[in-house]
Amino acid sequence: MRSLKTILSLCALTLAAASASAEVVVIVNPKNPAAALTAEQVAALYLGNTSTFPDGSAAALADQPESAGIRGTFYEKATGRSAAQAKATWARLTFTGKGTPPxxxxxxxxxxxxxxxxxxxxxxxxxxxxxxxVKAVLKL
Amino acid sequence: MSSRFPLIAIAVAAALPTVASAVDFSYSGFSTAAYSQTDTDLADVGYSSQPDSIDKGGSFEIDSKLGLQVTAKFDEMFSATVQGVAYTDLTGDWEPHLDWAYVRVQATQSTSLRAGYLRAPTFMYSDSVFVGYANVWVRPPLEVYNLSPVYQLLGVDATYRAQFGNVIVSVNPYFGEGEVKLGTGELEVSEWLGLATTVNYGSFQARIGYSRPKIDASSLSIGPMTDALLAIPASMCGGCASVAEKLTIDGARIENFNIGVQYDDGANFIASEFGEARSDQGGYLLPDRRAAYATYGRRFGNLMPYATIAGLRRQEALSTNAIPAGGALGALNTTVNDLIRTAGANDQDSYSLGVRYELPSFSIVRGAVVKFQYDHIDADGRGNLNNVQPGFDGKVNMFSASFDFIF
Known part of the structure; x- marks a missing residue:
């Protein structure tokens, strides 16, 4: 009985740890004046609708590898689109000269x-x- | 016009070695391999005036493309881009074209300027219409996208972006000239100005486009017929001069107006556009038209089924009684009316069902999709189709399959 409880609580701990480590954090340089960004602001950058931070300064975007699970999680949570949909959007921008992908x-x-x-x-x-x-500006 | 390109290329090539150490080059490309087939030999589906387009014999060429792009980024402000695309043009040949070749200047954080060969953003997807991977359909709804046959602009454009909270406004004026080679001659645009304004808000996008190309098409003129009409004294035929004007494209000012909306929340995709083309002369050859389409797609993981409904309405009469039917001018009346009935596009509706499936990326292929699309076209007379033969009943069923990828 006692061992079952232990196993259950271990399971719960493991799950909590897994979900905690699955948290995606958007980061900027410590010199960036923004204290926080909204998911909408991050989505506008990562879907190519804007190339600047809310204060009007230029942004240089970094992406994770396609094979990394965090990439899909980030796009789903920040933009509501899958990583593949974002890629199609960037293909449109790249081949019309309207933007450079992250x-x-x-x-x-x-x-x-x-x-x-x-x-x-x-x-x-x-x-x-x-x-x-680095400075964390949004937790997803 | 195309003869000027080598000069630009030589100038760019000559300038490159001196700055090459600081230049950041990037290479990318896109391709579509597509096959389409209809159930009739009495009419072809394709871009306006395209000879030998899609019919019962099937075609690999009409929608297949290969594009390569090189961008040289000199610094934060200056870059140059060249994009070559092989596709089937309006002469009917699948061959390489220099689609884009421009120098871009990021003048301020919100304003960029470009000069060179560009694709005009006449409609919502006009500038990316060849990038099949980025689009939902196998090809854009031709009822709307055939309203304007000229895409390439040699000129300048500017893009200004402003942000108001979560609303992003983008204003894109352009100015220049253009030309398009047809199987039967050349359509030159001697003066072309336009403006596209886009508003983005979250999943919503709305766009208004306006463009005004001035057409010079001396090589397309049906000179003998218009000369004959103009030679007839007004006392014999009061309306002949106005008929001649409606048969003359040379010097026509076309106005394209268009409004489009897109909604994409990740699961649902909606796109709809309305377009209108008006011309101050030559209306029997390039009739005034209105067209619209609406597409809805729903994503289930990597699979997206979609449906499109599209319609085109001609605003120009299909016959004229300006020329007396009997007597000496009877034969001319018949010739002119036969031409009016068959030269310009007529009403057409189409209904499409398709699926778009995202494949995993592999090797140098960064993304790939396959699409299958079925179209049912219902045309009045010649509709918006090419090479229409006597006996055509206006109905076309078409099946298309494409494989699109980027690298």
């Missing part, structure tokens, strides 16, 4: 390094990867 980087660490080194940068990483080198 730069595809290899990992959370690479996205974090890119965002930490460029005042214009924005990216998204797993919440566990966030540290003082």
């Amino acid at each position: 730069k595809e980087l290899k990992s959370d660490a690479d996205v974090k390094a890119f965002v930490a080194s460029d005042p214009k940068a924005i990216g998204y990483v797993d919440s566990s990867a966030v540290d003082g080198s």
Whole structure:
């Protein structure tokens, strides 16, 4: 009886840990004046409707690899579209000269390094990867 | 016009080595392999005036495309882009074209300017109509997209974007000239100005487009007929001069007006456009028309079934009684009325059902889709079709399959 309880609570803990680590955080450079961004503002950038932050300054977008689960989660939660739909949107913008797709980087660490080194940068990483080198502006 | 391109290319190529170390090049491309077939040999489905388009014999060429794009980014402000696309043009040949070749200047955060070869944003998807991967249908609804046969602009455009909270407004004026080669001659646009204004709000997009091309088409003129009409004294035929004007495209000012809406919340996709083309002369060859379509698609994971309904209405009479039917002018009356009945587009409706399926990306293919589409076309007279033969009953059933990808 007692062991069953232990197993159950372990399961619950594991689930909680899994969902916590699945949290996607949008990050910008610490020099970016924005304290927070809304999902709508992030969606406008990642669907190519705007190329600037709300204060009018230019944005440099970072993406995660297509094979990474976080990419799908990010697009679903921030834009309401699948990563594939976003890709079709970027194809339209690329071949009509209206935009350049986000730069595809290899990992959370690479996205974090890119965002930490460029005042214009924005990216998204797993919440566990966030540290003082970047500023979290939206939790999804 | 196309002869000017080598000069631009040489100038760009000559400038490249000096700046190559600082230049960031990017390469990308798109392709469509498509097959379409109808159930009749008495009419062809295709872009306006396209010879030998889709019929019972089937066609791999009408919708198949291969596009390659190179962009050189010099710095935060300047870039140059060249896009070559092989497709079947209005002469009927599948061959490479220089579709885009422009220099872009990001003048301010909200304003960019471009100069060179561009595709005019006449309708909502006009500039991306060849990028099958980005579009829902196998081809855009031709009732609307055939309202204007000229796409390529040699000129300048500007894009200004402003943000008001979550509402993003984009204003895109353009100016230049253009030309399109037809099987029967050339259509030149000596003066072309237009404006497209788009408003985005979350899942909604609304767009208003206006353009005014001035057409010069001396090589298309049906000179002998108009000369004959103009030579007849007004005392014999008061209306002959106005009939001649309606048969003259050369010098016509066309106005295209269009309004479009798109809603895409990830699960539901809706797109609808209304377009109107008006011309101050040449109406028997390029009749005034109104057209509209509505598409609804619903996504189930990677699969999206969609349905489209489209209609085209001619605003110009299909006959004239300006020329006396009997007597000396009887034969001319018959010739002119035969031409009016068959030259310009007529009413047409179409109903389409299709599915778009997203395939996983592989190797250098960054994204791929397959589409299957069935169209039922119901035309009055020649409708919006090409190469219509006697005995055609106005009904066409068409099946299309395409494989679109980007790399």
